[in-house]
Amino acid sequence: MNSPQNNTKVYIGIVKQLRSMIEHDGLKPGDRLPSERELSERLGVGRSSVREALRALELLGLIETRRGEGTFMRDFRGHQLVQLLSTFILQDKKSIRDVKETKFLIELDCLWLIIQKAGEDRLLRFKKWTLEADYTDDDFFLEIVTLADNHLFLRIWIILKDYYNSLDLEKMMITKQQYAELIDTLISRKDSEVIRVYKELRNLSKD
Amino acid sequence: MNSPQNNTKVYIGIVKQLRSMIEHDGLKPGDRLPSERELSERLGVGRSSVREALRALELLGLIETRRGEGTFMRDFRGHQLVQLLSTFILQDKKSIRDVKETKFLIELDCLWLIIQKAGEDRLLRFKKWTLEADYTDDDFFLEIVTLADNHLFLRIWIILKDYYNSLDLEKMMITKQQYAELIDTLISRKDSEVIRVYKELRNLSKD
DNA sequence: AAAAATAAACTGGTCTGACCACTGTGAGCG
DNA sequence: CGCTCACAGTGGTCAGACCAGTTTATTTTT
DSSP states (O other): OOOOOSOOOOHHHHHHHHHHHHHHHOTTTTEEEHHHHHHHHHHOOHHHHHHHHHHHHHHHEEEETTTTEEEEOOOOOOOHHHHHHHHHHHTTHHHHHHHHHHHHHHHHHHEEEEEEEHHHHHHHHHHHHHHHOOOOOHHHHHHHHTTTHHHHHHHHHHHHHHHHHHTTTOOOOOOHHHHHHHHHHHHHHHHHHHHHHHHHHTTOOOO | OOOSSSOOHHHHHHHHHHHHHHHHTOOOOBBOOOOHHHHHHHHHSSHHHHHHHHHHHTTSSSSEEEETTTEEEEEOOOOOHHHHOOOOOSSSSSHHHHHHHHHHHHHHHHHHHHHHHHOOHHHHHHHHHHSOOOOHHHHHHHHHHTTTTTTTHHHHHHHHHHHHHHHHOOOOOOOOHHHHHHHHHHHHHHHHHHHHEEEEEEEETTT
């Protein structure tokens, strides 16, 4: 039947079913899922099990429920979960250090990837935007990570960014000139220069 | 009563209660939580609501339940989250290229971290093991990533490794001498040399 | 006929009670 | 002393009931 194996919990199976259902039907953020009772009947399980699965996905921020209306796909970037986990887990100092360390290194990786891959015209346009537009540090590096053209790094970075922001660390001021300088080094394609400028920008010089 | 506000869902309140309970009682990984029925009674809510909260936390990897025994705190240093989200991220089975690229760069990151952090004695011991023991490429780099002492990278790498292996790509032969040489460069702490040797080892020279 | 009020049919939210499967324990027997 | 076995406790699951909202259809009123 629907159950994958016997010793797996029902609600886990439902999560999987839902995932494949979402993929199969191509559900996008905002779309409605079947009602709890319908899922219950369709999958041949109790409604409470369906609810356990849905509640878990809700806490993860993947879906949203509105009483009287239904359950909907959500445009998830993790905030729900990030907030929860950060207060839940990230208390210990080492985890915080890991998050910072990982975020920085992935940003460096992406810079390196850009050197390898990005076209010069794209970089020049980016530099122009850097000097003219208004943006935050997250905005800037989101563009960096996007330019690196690695979907995996992009997803991981976004998660780390949210974590990082939830830590409420003091942030340093970075001038447009600094951002622009970083892009210059990208255009010149000098690895070592990129690393130096990035470290300076992140104030990691002494490390 | 126990409920924080009236319009918040009960299971959310329970999650919060659990969090403060964990903090207050100083529960550590491996410790047991009160049973579902006891929580239900103590918090004045239905058992199904307790279960919705527990199931959500379980899916998050924060707790673990064993039928007949109870519910236990889990060792979640490494963010189950990454693993969970990975099933969603890797869902779009986009480019194999991304997986390879990311795995390699993270391995490089870890090498870099080792240069910064690892003690020489540890590296010497590692080199000895490299020359004497029997191991696979995965074994070797698992040790590398572990030495980097970044739990986040460790978890991400493990996922990538598993995915990478599932791709069934042809693998090249790597001699013990090559592995040992890599460690030598780590001991000498020359960044550029490490990169060169690693690339050679992964046959990325032309790239 | 149009608008407003009402009713019905859904949706999620919660609780209760029941039963199953599994684990640990302790009483009782050999 | 060691074994067996029943029992209490725990999570796993289901069914049913009721509440509280929303939407839609129906009826009533204007």
